[in-house]
Amino acid sequence: MRIYFYLLCFFSCSLAVYAQKPTPEKPRILISTDIGGTDPDDNQSMAHLLMYNEKFQIEGLVSSPSYGNGSKQEIIRMIDLYEKDLPKLQKHQTGFATPEYLRSISKQGYRGNVSYIGYSKATEGSDWIVKCAKKKSSQPLWILVWGGLEDLAQALHDAPEIQNKIKVYWIGGPNKKWSANSYAYIVANFPKLWFIENNSSYYGLFSHSDEPDSVVISNYYTQHIRDKSALGKDFINYYKGEVKMGDTPSLLYMMDGDPNDPTRESWGGSFEKFNYSPRTVLDRTTTIQDTVAYCSIMELRFKIPKTDAKKESIYFWMEVPYGKNIQKWPGYYIGNDVYAIRYIPKKAEVLNYKLTSDLSEINGKEGTIVATNLWPGKKSQTDYKLGNNWFTDKQDKDLYFGKIQGGKTVSKWKEEILVDWAKRWNWLNE
Numbered sequence: 001m002r003i004y005f006y007l008l009c010f011f012s013c014s015l016a017v018y019a020q021k022p023t024p025e026k027p028r029i030l031i032s033t034d035i036g037g038t039d040p041d042d043n044q045s046m047a048h049l050l051m052y053n054e055k056f057q058i059e060g061l062v063s064s065p066s067y068g069n070g071s072k073q074e075i076i077r078m079i080d081l082y083e084k085d086l087p088k089l090q091k092h093q094t095g096f097a098t099p100e101y102l103r104s105i106s107k108q109g110y111r112g113n114v115s116y117i118g119y120s121k122a123t124e125g126s127d128w129i130v131k132c133a134k135k136k137s138s139q140p141l142w143i144l145v146w147g148g149l150e151d152l153a154q155a156l157h158d159a160p161e162i163q164n165k166i167k168v169y170w171i172g173g174p175n176k177k178w179s180a181n182s183y184a185y186i187v188a189n190f191p192k193l194w195f196i197e198n199n200s201s202y203y204g205l206f207s208h209s210d211e212p213d214s215v216v217i218s219n220y221y222t223q224h225i226r227d228k229s230a231l232g233k234d235f236i237n238y239y240k241g242e243v244k245m246g247d248t249p250s251l252l253y254m255m256d257g258d259p260n261d262p263t264r265e266s267w268g269g270s271f272e273k274f275n276y277s278p279r280t281v282l283d284r285t286t287t288i289q290d291t292v293a294y295c296s297i298m299e300l301r302f303k304i305p306k307t308d309a310k311k312e313s314i315y316f317w318m319e320v321p322y323g324k325n326i327q328k329w330p331g332y333y334i335g336n337d338v339y340a341i342r343y344i345p346k347k348a349e350v351l352n353y354k355l356t357s358d359l360s361e362i363n364g365k366e367g368t369i370v371a372t373n374l375w376p377g378k379k380s381q382t383d384y385k386l387g388n389n390w391f392t393d394k395q396d397k398d399l400y401f402g403k404i405q406g407g408k409t410v411s412k413w414k415e416e417i418l419v420d421w422a423k424r425w426n427w428l429n430e
Contacts, residue, residue, distance in 0.1 A: 020256045032129075033247070035147075036065070037068025044243065063125065107125040110148075126151040129152065140166055142169065157189075200212065200375065204407035267410070271391035280299065315358070
């Protein structure tokens with residue numbers, strides 16, 4: 001067990017030595033979040049955003065739940081808590097957004113996964129992305145994606161001209177697994193997009209070095225958050241008050257230095273360019289000899305002649321054990337007698353799966369996926385080619401935080417981040 005109290009005291013005494021690097025101007029941001037879904041860390045990150053919102057021009061809060069029951073109503077509920085605490089924040093800092101304004105820019109996006117094609121239909125959320133991106137401004141709209149890419153993909157499909165007006169910072173990893181089809185659509189059709197794909201570095205904010213999905217245990221809640229504020233009373237409902245907030249590195253990146261330079265050091269990570277997104281395409285199930293990089297696309301295709309099928313409809317399922325449960329991933333008919341599925345492993349692991357279907361040619365097939373611990377890994381002819389403005393987790397072995405690629409680019413700032421946040425919790429605990 002790691003206890004932060006003494007470390008926090010040390011850093012509190014030495015804060016004068018470290019200061020956040022100034023940003024060139026207050027950035028325009030739009031948040032796409034699956035808040036209220038299966039992972040409550042989005043609620044923690046939303047609390048963090050609301051407590052620091054004077055640092056941003058927030059133009060949109062979009063509910064985009066690829067998986068689970070996330071909704072705009074959960075965003076509104078968090079804003080209601082913020083409204084109760086706002087007078088305390090305003091005693092110490094000016095420039096906070098009004099609750100009325102934040103409610104007005106909260107929008108409902110797409111619920112669930114889209115089919116193989118990668119987009120579906122316009123939503124209130126995707127339309128809002130387009131509207132904000134088209135505003136006349138001297139700076140781009142930064143879209144910080146905390147969940148799936150469905151609404152971003154839809155916005156780009158409906159208004160491809162916005163690709164030159166936006167910059168994206170995406171917390172990928174598990175979100176990428178749920179959003180495989182939208183991700184594939186974006187990399188295939190918008191390779192010149194400006195995009196940070198953070199698949200693992202963000203784990204450095206909250207994980208044990210030997211297990212990315214873990215949450216470090218501390219006494220941060222009892223020492224700094226507590227229950228003297230509406231946001232504080234609510235915070236205990238997520239991971240029993242332990243700090244995860246895995247999407248917060250996107251905010252930290254915008255708060256610390258020039259966001260136009262992803263290679264710099266910042267609280268939200270440091271990244272390097274990459275020019276291909278790996279994709280393995282096979283006309284069979286995989287075996288133990290088939291290896292892919294974690295977070296890369298594994299695409300299985302099966303040709304069954306003379307079938308009467310409807311394009312983009314689900315015709316089979318990939319069943320993958322996950323703990324004591326079974327996760328099911330849909331496979332689609334994509335035309336020309338071909339049925340296909342995309343699957344993205346979220347970390348280095350060995351996965352066994354089976355396929356179920358009413359089609360006898362597919363039903364009962366089994367396979368194994370071996371995911372290695374270096375992204376993006378080896379190249380192949382079926383990879384998606386990217387432009388000059390795609391960035392991702394650094395591959396330097398010295399920057400691994402245990403098993404976590406690039407993790408040290410975030411973990412090195414963890415104490416400073418928590419100390420800075422503790423000051424704002426102290427405002428709410430007065």
